[in-house]
Amino acid sequence: MTKIVLPYGKGTLNAEIPDERISAVMVSEMHHYVPEKSQVELVKEALENPIGTPKLREMAKGKNKVTIIASDHTRPVPSKIIMPLMLEEIRTGNPEAEITILISTGCHRGTTKDELVSKFGPEIVENENIYVHDCDDESMLTDIGILPSGGRMILNKIALEADLLVSEGFIEPHFFAGYSGGRKSVLPGVASRKTVMYNHNATFIDSDRARTGIIEGNPIHKDMLYAARAARLDFICNVVINSDKEVIYAVAGDADLAHIDGRNFLNSKCKVDAVPSDIVITTNGGYPLDQNIYQAVKCMTAAEATMNPGGVMIIGAKSNDGHGGEQFYKTFKEEKDVEKMMNEFLATPSEDTIPDQWQSQIFARILKNYKVIYISEAEDQIVRDLHMTPAHSIEEALEKAEEMIGNKEAKIAVIPDGVSVIVL
Template identity: 55%
Template structure:
């Protein structure tokens, strides 16, 4: 019997799969990659060796104010390490500079004080000026012209009006933007809801280039790059983390060039060879990414790449926060089938994109081809079923259901962290 450890919320579960059924385990090498320096040393090394730009110290010299964009509660950016290092460097050169930390919530809910403390540490939360971006507050936005896609580019005016705009984040495979990090701090990070809608339109989501690990010809990425340039994002610090959320590499400098260097590193680490099977087990990497179904779609896309047509995806995700979005939920629950969702969404014009449309479009695409069993002991089973998925309280219960559908001899692929791999 094979015993495999997988993340579930803040726990580690050990699941068992019969040896005769296990076809393979797909893991990013980020999980076994050993950095030869401490997390702090890696961050400082990146800041000392900027890619394609002046150093952070040179950029802050003589400035009166600046904005640091940071990720929200749904992203495991280790800000407790990165922010103190950056702030120390900034104030050593310019002790009187006014610093505003802008939380890039994108289309998510605002990050709570408790979540901020958990992410940044109590000292920073109590001493620094921190603002949650709220994408639906039009009065907080500034118009910067049209995106390549034709949508209006509006971003948080704090970022536009500041003398220096920088961002921190992390780079991992992303299920339609190719990779996270870099330009995503601007779009969707601090963009208006309408701008996010246009960028995440059904036409772009349906593009074969809007997939994990792909930047070239990706229409969503093209819009994002343009937004970062128009916003004058002057500098980024992006890190790569392992399964324990520890920094294993850092990249700093020009928002495009440093990000591309980071993406190359992640691509080499995260690439795995496809093993096609009838049953695929995946997760969303544990907390904080597995708090809801909305985010868990990401982990499902890794399984989608490995699962045979009409196969079964077992998604292990706590989803203690429920579905994660009313529009996301309603557009699935209020339809007779995933196919109906897809037919409906592909008729929606770019500038009429609905909230969470991209997420329910991708989930509907997965559900139209595969049976999904969601393993959670924290979410209402009826809510899961309303979204056209099956529910299981435990992995063993889900595996039993999968075997009933595909037979006791069905082969299984396991992806312990579905958001960390790029399936070739």
Template identity: 55%
Template sequence: MPRVMFPYGHGQLEHEFPEESFLGSLVPPLCSYVAEGTPQELVERAVRTPIGCPPLHILAQGKRHVVILVSDHTRPVPSRLILPVLLAEIRRGAPKAQITILVATGCHRATTEEELRKKLGPELAGQARVLVHDCDGPVIDCGYLPSGGRLLLNKTALEADLLVAEGFIESHFFAGFSGGRKSVLPGIADRRTVLYNHNAGFIAHPCARAGNLLGNPVHADMLYAARAARLAFICNVVLGPDRNVVYATAGDCALAHEAGCAFVHKWCSVPRVAADIVVTSNGGYPLDQNVYQAVKGLSTAQGAVKKGGVIVMLAQAADGHGGEAFLSDFVRARDLVHLEETIMRTRPEDTRPDQWQSQILLRVLRHARVIFVSALPPELVRAFHMMPASSLEEAITLAHQCVGSPLPAVAAIPDGVGTILR
């Protein structure tokens, strides 16, 4: 019988599926991709040969205050690999520049000191001032987004005379792809700007989907914000299944990002199937730290499960639910239909925190039942209108009972975050 391994927390869960009803494991070709160099070589090569702009050491010449945007604790970006390359290039062009590392948290909770030490290491933290973005902190008003929302961005970043960003690119369930311009919006944006960009109309837009930038209103606002912030240079990587860098792109925040997105689309897309049961994960730590993040993998699984089918989501969720407003939406809801209608009636300027995540989870729950395997208390899982299970085996048994078919068609998506269905 086919045995499938699913990332879960810092480890893996595995299961054997009966061949007669197994549609297959939807594994992107990236899993067999052979990188054209070591991670270090890939990053250095990308930074030395940027796309669409001069080399970083040229951009740094004459600059006095440089800010580097880095991803927060919820993203597996190998900052210890990328940052030394960026720092060396900046120092090459501006040896005496003041360099600030700004953690682009968006509206996430602040990254802790321990998380910063793990992410940066003492050698990096000692080379630059390190700040953590506060979405309710000091901002500069940059006018309006194309959609009409107010563009308010981190004051420290806007006052830099050179703004640089690191990050990684994967499919994103409503922005199309992560990376690039997302370091600015939502990364260093004011809460009001993030809320407007994540409004219900945008989330419901047919072009706001995984693997698509064309006509995507969420992406359009994000790119505009990056240009307004004068994001001059990015270095983004693509990670393989073992979290090692397999591809790197650097340069202009739009052109270099588009090159990386094209790579991801080519190597992370798989044919769509129609299954009664889909078993998936959220890619393991750090992407499965909470229920909030797990909605991303659920969104992918929705595209492979039949209407009325069952999704089994494996996400350890060691950090809990991931958002008070997100949890509150479901705890206080009279019913899910009413909650969804309330969200859809909400004006963009009145968008509430975590509303978009609730909206997408509601879309999934309207389409299929969800069994959630995690370390969470069962009552917390039920609060989100999902069925708790303490193990993958228990979840599979429950899924078969829910479907009621003697031989339901089953598909596996080992990494729901890193897979694009076409």
């Protein structure tokens, strides 16, 4: 028997499955990787050896207005480590530089002062000039042209008016942009709502290149990189982190070239080969990522990448906060025909994209092709309203999956943490 232990909330889901039924257990090596240097040493080393650019201190010489784009409260970037080192680099090159830290909220709510203190520490919050981006504040936005896709490229003035624009961030698998980090600091980070909505349009989301771990031919990435170049994002410092949110790898330099290096490291630890299976069991990585059903769509894309046609995916996500989005929930509760729903998404003009449409579209794509059994603490009726079958243990879910497939010997692939792997 193969014993499987899956993250679930702050605890685990456990089960034993006959060895002969297991087709694959797909795990990331990243969380077990132990670097030889400390977090600070890794970031310092990256800043001392930038890829494709001079050192940041050299780039800062003669640059009076410097803007550092920083992630917001929704991203676990270890800014307490990265930001002081970037500030030191800039001031070594130009002690008189006027530095602004621009918080890249994208279309999220504004980051509070308490959240800024938690992110940077009190010293930086008290002593540095920090501006929180607002995607709807037209007085702080400038239209600088057209993206390759045809959408308007409207970005924050503070970024555009900088003599030197740099960013911090982290690189992880992303379920439609391929990877987070790098160019995403600009789009969606400091873009207008109109620009973000256009970039996340139904046609792009429908592309088979808009998937986890895919950059080549990814239309969403293409627009993002173009916007970063147009904004003159000259330098990035990005890190890869483990499950404890600790830096295990760092890159610095050109917004594209340094990002490629970080992606290559991530691939070496997270990439796994697809093993098409009739049943795939996965999770959204436990707390804090599995608090609602909306967020759990992300791990479903990992299962999707290794499923046989017509298969069943079993998702374990505690979802103690319920569905996670009223519009998301309403969309599926009120429309039982997923095919019709998908056609409506695809018929939506790019400029009419609405918030969270992409999440609903990806979920609809999954429901259209596979049956989903959902293990959670959400109300069973909510799970059913979202076109899924509720369950409360792996054993119960497997019984239901076998009935759906009509095969008690169906092969099972297990992805313990569906948001930490790249299945290709």
